[in-house]
Amino acid sequence: MTKRTAESSNELGRQSEPSFLILTSLASGDKHGYALAKDVEAFSGVTLGPGTLYGAISRLEERGLIAPVPSDDRRQPYQITASGRTALASAVRDMRALADEGSRRLRLSVLTLRHALRPDFTELAQ
Amino acid sequence: MNVNHRYDRILRWYPANWRQRYGQGLAALLEDTYGEDQLPLRVRVSLARAGTVERAREVGVVGESANSAERLRAGSLLVLCGWTLFVVAGTAFAKFTEHWDVATPSAHRTLPAIADASAQAAGILSAIAVLVAALMTVPAVLRLLRSRGWASIRRPMLRGTLSIGVSVALFAGLVLWAHQLNLHQRNGGLALYGLAAIVTGFVVLAAMVIVTTTVITVTRKLDISRRVLSLLSSLALVMTLLMGVIAAGIGLWWASEAIYAPQFLANSIGSGIIGTSNALPPALIVAGVLMVLGLTGACTGSVRVLGGFKRARPGGHEVPGF
Numbered sequence: 001m002t003k004r005t006a007e008s009s010n011e012l013g014r015q016s017e018p019s020f021l022i023l024t025s026l027a028s029g030d031k032h033g034y035a036l037a038k039d040v041e042a043f044s045g046v047t048l049g050p051g052t053l054y055g056a057i058s059r060l061e062e063r064g065l066i067a068p069v070p071s072d073d074r075r076q077p078y079q080i081t082a083s084g085r086t087a088l089a090s091a092v093r094d095m096r097a098l099a100d101e102g103s104r105r106l107r108l109s110v111l112t113l114r115h116a117l118r119p120d121f122t123e124l125a126q
Numbered sequence: 127m128n129v130n131h132r133y134d135r136i137l138r139w140y141p142a143n144w145r146q147r148y149g150q151g152l153a154a155l156l157e158d159t160y161g162e163d164q165l166p167l168r169v170r171v172s173l174a175r176a177g178t179v180e181r182a183r184e185v186g187v188v189g190e191s192a193n194s195a196e197r198l199r200a201g202s203l204l205v206l207c208g209w210t211l212f213v214v215a216g217t218a219f220a221k222f223t224e225h226w227d228v229a230t231p232s233a234h235r236t237l238p239a240i241a242d243a244s245a246q247a248a249g250i251l252s253a254i255a256v257l258v259a260a261l262m263t264v265p266a267v268l269r270l271l272r273s274r275g276w277a278s279i280r281r282p283m284l285r286g287t288l289s290i291g292v293s294v295a296l297f298a299g300l301v302l303w304a305h306q307l308n309l310h311q312r313n314g315g316l317a318l319y320g321l322a323a324i325v326t327g328f329v330v331l332a333a334m335v336i337v338t339t340t341v342i343t344v345t346r347k348l349d350i351s352r353r354v355l356s357l358l359s360s361l362a363l364v365m366t367l368l369m370g371v372i373a374a375g376i377g378l379w380w381a382s383e384a385i386y387a388p389q390f391l392a393n394s395i396g397s398g399i400i401g402t403s404n405a406l407p408p409a410l411i412v413a414g415v416l417m418v419l420g421l422t423g424a425c426t427g428s429v430r431v432l433g434g435f436k437r438a439r440p441g442g443h444e445v446p447g448f
Contacts, residue, residue, distance in 0.1 A: 009313050032154070033152065034158035047361065048160065049169060049172045050172070051173045051175065051176025053155070054152045055179065055180065057151075058147070058148055074153075076151035081433070103284055
């Protein structure tokens, strides 16, 4: 397994961290604060409070991972930068590697995963 | 209501520079999320916390974006803030524990005496350290004044000077009055004198806070050389150690008195209030809490200073992290 570097682990933190969630959201297009919060909630179930969201936005902008898009509206849209895409890709690779390692240690294959999840699907169907 | 002003009050938790850059966007987000409704309490608390964090980041107390010099400066100033709390707490301890030796059996005086002497010696050394640090910044202050920097520090300097003047005048008046009173009157017999002493205490406390704020404001504007900044930061580390000695000394003294002279603590100011035992008089508890807060601030500042030194080392990670 590729060794996880200090830089990459420092980049975005865990998948539940605001920076990672914001970059993931912006990867599919520019968004302003409200749209970001709603999108993050929709795809991750995490509700980012206004203070947390803007704290993370300022930090990401400071690092050059996102940038404001010129706008006349009072809502300020943001876009992911090339560095932001690189950082996000690196974080996703790290997570995938960790997930693969977890699966390997649990001896989970796609089939066993499906089997393990089947009761939930059955419950949902009922 | 205009969105630009509706959230002005809550956004004041954030520093001005941050508000200028992100304030409108954040206000728009609040407007979009909550419409005409009042902001829920948890959101207000969250914004207050986030704003405070941004202020701490701006001065370099927290966060990865500050460079080594900013970390050293911020850490040292945090130690100074902790020391100010220590001065307040130490003064309270000194006042409330006057003549403890008379009330303590001679056979059991050695340990509290050593603890008391250690705390006093460390207190004097820490005051000398602050004085040395102040003298080291004099050239930078003069440079600031020569470069027409007076206008930028005039208001805090005048505020600090005024607060010192009022405190000194009140304290001098109290001392003069005390000389005309007998022991009984000075120790609770004369209510008006007691009230004046409390008011003076609060004024002095407020003055210390104002002066500390002034020192922080002025220090942040100073152009301090790398060498001087390193020396100041080293002094801050020494001060934290001395504060640790003071806290340990007072803790040891307190424990010794609780064991060998509980009647002395029982007669301390505020004793007998419901929920307090003889060994834990309220006045000393308040002073102790201030001391713990001061020590916590100083330790946090020292960690920041050590982080600054680490970054400044050749091969140190000077590039801001995520």
